[in-house]
Amino acid sequence: MKRTLIILLAVSLVIAGFVSWFASPHPDGLERVAEDLNFIDRAEDPPIEVMPDYTVPGVRGFLSNGLSGVIGVLAVFGLVMLAGIIMNRKKRRGDSHAPSSH
Amino acid sequence: MHIPSGFLEPQVWIPMTGVSAAGVGYALKKSGDFVDERKTPVMGVMAAFIFAAQMVNFPVFSGTSGHLMGAALATAILGMWPAMVVMTSVVLVQALLFQDGGLDTLGANTFNMCILGCMVSGAIIGIGTKFGKRAFYPSVALASWLSVVGASAACALQLWLSGTSPIQVVLPAMVIVHAIIGAFEAFITIVSIKFIVSVNPKIIQIFSENTEISEREINSIELKKPGDVT
Numbered sequence: 503m504k505r506t507l508i509i510l511l512a513v514s515l516v517i518a519g520f521v522s523w524f525a526s527p528h529p530d531g532l533e534r535v536a537e538d539l540n541f542i543d544r545a546e547d548p549p550i551e552v553m554p555d556y557t558v559p560g561v562r563g564f565l566s567n568g569l570s571g572v573i574g575v576l577a578v579f580g581l582v583m584l585a586g587i588i589m590n591r592k593k594r595r596g597d598s599h600a601p602s603s604h
Numbered sequence: 605m606h607i608p609s610g611f612l613e614p615q616v617w618i619p620m621t622g623v624s625a626a627g628v629g630y631a632l633k634k635s636g637d638f639v640d641e642r643k644t645p646v647m648g649v650m651a652a653f654i655f656a657a658q659m660v661n662f663p664v665f666s667g668t669s670g671h672l673m674g675a676a677l678a679t680a681i682l683g684m685w686p687a688m689v690v691m692t693s694v695v696l697v698q699a700l701l702f703q704d705g706g707l708d709t710l711g712a713n714t715f716n717m718c719i720l721g722c723m724v725s726g727a728i729i730g731i732g733t734k735f736g737k738r739a740f741y742p743s744v745a746l747a748s749w750l751s752v753v754g755a756s757a758a759c760a761l762q763l764w765l766s767g768t769s770p771i772q773v774v775l776p777a778m779v780i781v782h783a784i785i786g787a788f789e790a791f792i793t794i795v796s797i798k799f800i801v802s803v804n805p806k807i808i809q810i811f812s813e814n815t816e817i818s819e820r821e822i823n824s825i826e827l828k829k830p831g832d833v834t
Binding site for chain 2: 503505506507509510511513514515517518521522524525526527528529530531532534535536538539541544545546547548549551552553554555556570571573574575576577578579580581582583585586587588589590
């Protein structure tokens with residue numbers, strides 16, 4: 503299973519880091535509808551921009567997009583692992599009531 | 605389908621935030637019942653994979669693109685509750701780090717793509733697989749399509765309630781575009797599952813088999829509970 507996870511994580515990094523460069527730049531379904539129905543202007547600038555539009559500030563072009571993708575993949579993976587710790591901690595606390603434990 | 609900041613009015617996004625917070629909390633609790641240290645990395649790589657795939661917008665028709673949502677993919681591999689946790693992690697990172705989807709609209713986006721998307725997928729795949737293994741891929745395809753169309757319809761309702769457009773205009777507009785994007789969703793989801801299964805066929809069983817085992821475990825844990833003092 504370890505090998506599987508490493509392969510899938512590597513594939514994710516390649517997709518986010520390289521394949522994403524070839525993504526269509528056109529607006530997505532919702533943005534297109536918002537343009538057609540004239541409410542796209544309601545969109546507000548976010549209060550803080552970290553990596554807007556999947557670019558790393560200060561890095562240009564291909565590298566910026568790829569790097570943001572790699573950071574995103576690792577951040578998402580990390581967040582789920584963190585959620586896992588929270589989920590498992592609850593359970594371990596439940597297990598500690600079992601008679602077998604000290 | 606990430607709703608940007610400003611599209612929704614407070615009377616829409618505040619309740620949606622509440623509903624999503626409750627839903628994700630419940631999904632965390634339900635997942636925690638059978639997710640262990642061995643399974644969390646599988647959820648982690650699924651989240652990573654879906655995040656990566658979402659970055660690759662494909663052209664749909666003139667001047668419009670779409671990208672994978674991933675709710676059906678996550679649900680097919682992990683089951684509904686862990687899939688919700690995974691999808692929420694993706695949407696949360698997209699909003700916080702990439703400003704893809706607003707912070708005020710985070711609850712609505714979570715509801716549409718994560719909670720509703722995974723519930724629709726879970727229901728359809730659950731019913732489909734009752735007809736045997738051969739129904740797995742067709743039900744996944746239907747789940748993919750309907751999860752995207754359903755999320756777009758929910759999004760249209762939220763936009764209408766926020767006064768952006770009349771319902772008879774925004775609902776068909778959203779549903780028609782996403783009916784096409786949904787077909788791509790089905791294709792990418794099937795290809796992704798086939799690829800993941802080709803890497804390791806056990807990956808699906810890990811979650812489906814252990815759900816049953818864990819239910820027995822949960823029952824035994826719950827039997828002990830009356831003695832617990834917390």
